[in-house]
Structures are given as C-alpha cells and as structure tokens.
Amino acid sequence: MVTEMKITLIKPNIGRRGHSLYVDESRMEPLQLGILAALTPSDIEVVMYDDRAEVIPYDEKTDLVCITVETFTARRAYEISRQFMDMGVKVLMGGMHAMLLPGEVKEHATSIMIGDAEDKWLEMTEDLRNGCLKEEYVCSEVIVPQKGIITRRDIFKGKNYLPITLLQFSRGCRNSCSFCASGAYFRHHHYCRDVSEVIEEIKSQERKVLFFVDDNIVGNKEKAKELFRALIPLKIKWVSQASLDMLEDKELMDIMVKSGCMGLVVGFESIMSESIEAMKKGINKSYADNHYKEAIRMLKSYGLQIWAAFTLGHDTDTLDSIKETYNFALKNKFSFAAYNILMPYPGTPLYDELSREGRLLYEKKWWLHPDYRFNYASFVPKNMSAIELTEVSFGCRKNYNSMSSIIYRAFDFKTNMRNPYKLLTYMVYNPIFKKEVFRKQGMKFGFKDGQ
Ligand code: B12
Ligand code: SF4
Numbered sequence: 001m002v003t004e005m006k007i008t009l010i011k012p013n014i015g016r017r018g019h020s021l022y023v024d025e026s027r028m029e030p031l032q033l034g035i036l037a038a039l040t041p042s043d044i045e046v047v048m049y050d051d052r053a054e055v056i057p058y059d060e061k062t063d064l065v066c067i068t069v070e071t072f073t074a075r076r077a078y079e080i081s082r083q084f085m086d087m088g089v090k091v092l093m094g095g096m097h098a099m100l101l102p103g104e105v106k107e108h109a110t111s112i113m114i115g116d117a118e119d120k121w122l123e124m125t126e127d128l129r130n131g132c133l134k135e136e137y138v139c140s141e142v143i144v145p146q147k148g149i150i151t152r153r154d155i156f157k158g159k160n161y162l163p164i165t166l167l168q169f170s171r172g173c174r175n176s177c178s179f180c181a182s183g184a185y186f187r188h189h190h191y192c193r194d195v196s197e198v199i200e201e202i203k204s205q206e207r208k209v210l211f212f213v214d215d216n217i218v219g220n221k222e223k224a225k226e227l228f229r230a231l232i233p234l235k236i237k238w239v240s241q242a243s244l245d246m247l248e249d250k251e252l253m254d255i256m257v258k259s260g261c262m263g264l265v266v267g268f269e270s271i272m273s274e275s276i277e278a279m280k281k282g283i284n285k286s287y288a289d290n291h292y293k294e295a296i297r298m299l300k301s302y303g304l305q306i307w308a309a310f311t312l313g314h315d316t317d318t319l320d321s322i323k324e325t326y327n328f329a330l331k332n333k334f335s336f337a338a339y340n341i342l343m344p345y346p347g348t349p350l351y352d353e354l355s356r357e358g359r360l361l362y363e364k365k366w367w368l369h370p371d372y373r374f375n376y377a378s379f380v381p382k383n384m385s386a387i388e389l390t391e392v393s394f395g396c397r398k399n400y401n402s403m404s405s406i407i408y409r410a411f412d413f414k415t416n417m418r419n420p421y422k423l424l425t426y427m428v429y430n431p432i433f434k435k436e437v438f439r440k441q442g443m444k445f446g447f448k449d450g451q
Contacts, residue, residue, distance in 0.1 A: 100347035115139030190219035212240035231259035263305030
C-alpha cells in the first residue's frame with residue numbers, strides 16, 4: 001500500500017517589536033524553499049508557510065517540518081521547532097546557520113542537513129518514507145548548483161511577495177572578507193549553474209524583473225559574460241550583487257548593461273583604505289586608495305543604480321569616520337545605501353578574532369540572547385562604545401532614508417533620473433526602505449520571552 005506523505009516548509013521571521021507580531025511587508029520569495037520543493041519527488045505533497053506573513057498552523061497534519069535557518073532567524077526557528085517537536089512532529093533544519101553551527105542547531109531538531117540540499121534531499125525523502133530519518137545529513141560540495149532543477153514557484157502564490165523574481169546564476173565568492181558568512185559557508189569557492197538552465201528557469205515564469213541573489217554575479221567573469229549574452233534576447237530587467245573588480249573588464253560591463261542590468265548591490269564597506277586592508281577585502285583596495293572616485297565615475301557612466309553597502313565598526317573606524325562615510329554616500333547620491341553594523345557571524349574569521357580578544361557581548365551568542373535586538377552592536381568596538389556604534393549606525397540609516405535625502409538623491413541624471421523606469425524604481429523602493437528602517441530597528445529576536 002502506498003501512503004501519501006506531506007512535507008511542510010517554513011521560513012521563520014526574525015522576531016517582533018514590542019507587543020505586536022511583526023509582519024515583514026517588503027518580504028521576498030524564500031528561494032531556498034522553492035528549490036527544496038522542486039527537489040521533492042512529485043508524489044510527496046509540499047506546503048510552505050512564511051512566518052513573516054502568516055500564522056503557522058501547528059495542528060495541520062504533516063510528516064516532516066523543514067525549517068531554513070539563518071543566524072538572525074535561529075532563535076525564532078528554535079521556537080517553531082520546539083512547538084512541533086512537543087507535538088511529536090519530526091523537524092529537519094538546514095541553511096546557512098545549520099552549516100556554520102551544526103552542534104547548536106542539532107539541539108533543536110530531529111535531524112539536520114549540513115550544506116546545499118541538492119546532494120542529500122532525495123536520500124532524506126527516501127529515509128522519511130522508510131521511517132529511518134537520520135540525525136544528520138552532510139552534503140558534499142554542489143559543484144553545479146540546481147542541476148536540472150527549476151525552482152517551484154507555485155508555493156509562493158498568494159503570499160504577497162514583492163513583485164520581483166528571485167533566482168541564482170551562481171553561489172559563493174572567491175574573496176575572503178573577514179566578516180562574510182557566505183565566505184565561510186562556501187569556503188571561498190564560486191559555483192555557476194548551467195546558463196541554459198538559468199534561461200529555461202527565466203522562461204518558466206512570467207515576470208520581467210528579476211533579482212539574481214548571487215553573492216557575486218561576476219565571480220567568474222567569462223561565465224558571467226556567457227550568461228549576460230544569453231539574457232539579451234529575453235529583454236528582462238535585473239539586479240544583483242557584484243564586486244568592484246568587474247570594472248576592469250569593459251566588455252563584461254557593456255554586455256551586462258545591454259542584458260538589462262538596472263543596478264547592483266556593491267560592497268564598498270569602508271571609505272578608509274586601512275579598514276579595507278584589515279577586513280581583507282583586497283578587491284576594493286585600489287579603488288579605496290583614491291576614495292572610489294574612478295569606480296563611481298565608471299558605475300555612473302553605465303547608468304547603474306547602486307545599492308552601496310557599508311559595514312560600520314571596524315577597529316579603524318571612529319565616530320568621525322562613520323560620519324564621513326555617511327557624507328560620502330550622500331554626496332555620490334547612491335540610489336540606496338545599507339549601513340550595516342559589523343556583525344560577528346559564527347564561523348567567520350571576525351567572530352573568532354573578537355572571541356579570542358574577549359570582545360563579544362551577549363555571552364558570545366548574540367543571536368540567542370534574550371536581550372539582543374536587531375541592528376544592535378554585539379561586540380565592543382575599538383574607538384567607541386557599543387551603544388555609540390548602534391546609535392550612529394541607526395542615525396545613518398534614518399538620515400539617508402529621510403524625505404529630504406530621498407529628494408536630494410533623486411536628482412542624479414546619470415542614474416536615478418536617467419529614464420522614467422529608473423526614476424520609478426527609485427521612487428517606489430526608497431519609501432519601502434525608509435519604513436523598514438524604523439520597523440526593524442531594535443526588534444526582539446523570536447516571539448517569546450526567555451528560552
Ligand atoms: C537575497 C538575500 C537577502 C534578501 C532577502 C531574501 C528573502 N527571500 O527574503 C534581502 C536583501 C532582503 C536580505 C536581507 C538580509 N540579509 Co540576506 N541574503 C540574501 C542572499 C544574498 C541570498 C539568499 C538566498 O536566497 N540564497 C539562495 C539559497 C538557495 O541558498 P541557501 O539559503 O543557502 O539554501 C541552500 C542551503 O543552505 C540549503 N538549505 C537552506 N535552507 C534549508 C532548509 C532545510 C530544511 C534544508 C534541508 C536545507 C536548506 O539548501 C539550499 C539549496 O541548496 C544571502 C547570501 C547567500 N549566499 O545565501 C544573504 C544572507 C542570507 N543575508 C544575510 C543577512 C545578514 C541579511 C540581513 C540581516 C542584513 C541586514 N543587516 O539587514 C537582512 C535580514 C533579512 C530579513 N529577514 O529581514 C547573511 C546571513 C548570515 C547568516 N549567518 O545568517 C547572508 C548569508 C549574506 C552574507 N554574505 O553574510 N537578504
Ligand atoms: S566580496 Fe562580498 S560575498 Fe565575497 S567574501 Fe567579500 S563580502 Fe562576501
């Protein structure tokens with residue numbers, strides 16, 4: 001007799017503010033869950049619940065609950081798994097945090113999967129069918145991600161995600177920035193999908209605006225060119241993340257723009273050359289040496305709308321240098337800017353160094369500590385207090401996203417006002433980010449008090 005099986009996929013929220021349940025209004029599709037759904041044999045039913053938007057139906061019958069865990073959602077993920085496990089439901093956990101800290105995650109799950117699921121997902125579903133789920137699945141390196149797998153997007157329907165399709169061309173990055181969790185997860189490797197499969201995936205869905213959530217879409221310049229050439233006939237618009245060394249290859253930049261690239265997240269991190277050196281972001285060094293003047297001139301000449309990402313709180317940073325960083329971004333009228341506090345993610349060289357130096361706050365595991373709040377500094381900086389770092393970073397985010405700043409930055413005829421579509425993108429997304437600055441700041445991790 002064949003028994004029907006069901007798998008429930010869950011994307012946890014970060015937490016909540018005050019007494020209200022926080023709903024992430026600008027949420028995007030959880031791509032990893034679409035991939036897990038696609039990997040699942042077709043005779044197994046798959047449902048997905050997104051804790052950022054809906055209440056999880058704990059009493060709904062299921063054979064296995066699968067939770068994706070990032071460091072900042074770990075506390076909430078453990079609350080959800082506890083509730084299921086107390087009812088006798090099996091829970092499998094995977095994702096970035098499960099790879100970086102398997103020992104901790106194991107304590108909160110029936111089973112864990114370490115690494116990219118493509119390698120072991122089928123074996124796991126067979127074990128589930130046969131009633132012999134293992135406690136741990138260790139996946140080997142996935143050299144070609146998503147081979148033969150097109151993300152299942154039907155599970156995203158009706159969940160009100162932003163109208164932009166998330167997908168990947170590549171995973172990982174060869175650079176070794178000391179604070180980067182992706183660097184630790186992928187061990188400084190970069191893996192590309194087959195271009196033909198990426199094109200097939202784009203054609204399998206209807207949207208014309210795409211977000212390649214690659215860590216670094218130009219991590220392999222020749223393969224990136226192959227992708228961009230294949231994108232040109234599709235007449236799509238896309239955004240992604242990329243490192244500044246792309247500017248050294250004019251052909252790459254030309255076809256990138258021709259293929260519909262609207263903008264990129266670029267990790268400037270710091271305007272100070274000595275910080276760039278200390279964080280081991282060698283690819284930025286020559287650009288930082290002349291205050292990114294040449295890099296910004298080139299980015300603007302291509303009309304790219306830049307989301308400039310900064311990390312604040314390096315040992316070389318002072319309150320004044322952070323204010324200078326703020327002024328630098330404003331002066332250059334970046335379409336968007338992220339002023340992230342430097343976060344010691346477990347598994348990174350930064351975490352190990354701060355731990356050795358005894359500078360980690362919140363008993364080292366800030367992501368589980370009941371007093372920790374989203375966007376708070378979790379270590380003792382060198383040239384300011386942790387509270388000062390939290391406040392100055394919040395100030396940067398608040399001011400950069402203020403109405404006067406949004407209006408001031410709009411007047412860049414090379415980027416934000418280059419054409420009506422770019423202006424529309426600018427005017428739609430800036431207010432969304434403005435709202436998020438206040439909604440997330442100081443948010444508690446998890447929904448429950450104490451653990
Ligand atoms: C796109 C993205 C975003 C988007 C949101 C995407 C979304 N759907 O909501 C935006 C830009 C909004 C964003 C925001 C943030 N992000 Co982000 N983001 C990413 C990025 C670039 C891609 C994520 C993704 O879709 N990956 C593709 C999927 C397929 O990969 P995957 O999740 O690893 O899944 C594979 C395996 O891990 C495994 N797996 C995953 N889940 C599960 C579950 C089970 C059960 C199993 C068995 C296996 C499994 O199998 C999958 C398939 O192979 C990652 C970098 C990265 N490489 O992942 C950073 C990343 C996840 N983000 C990060 C951070 C820090 C943030 C922010 C906190 C930044 C900030 N300060 O505000 C915010 C918080 C988000 C929030 N919830 O509010 C860090 C997390 C570090 C960590 N240790 O957790 C990352 C890793 C970036 C980095 N370089 O450090 N982010
Ligand atoms: S370049 Fe970006 S993705 Fe690559 S290691 Fe540095 S921070 Fe991480």
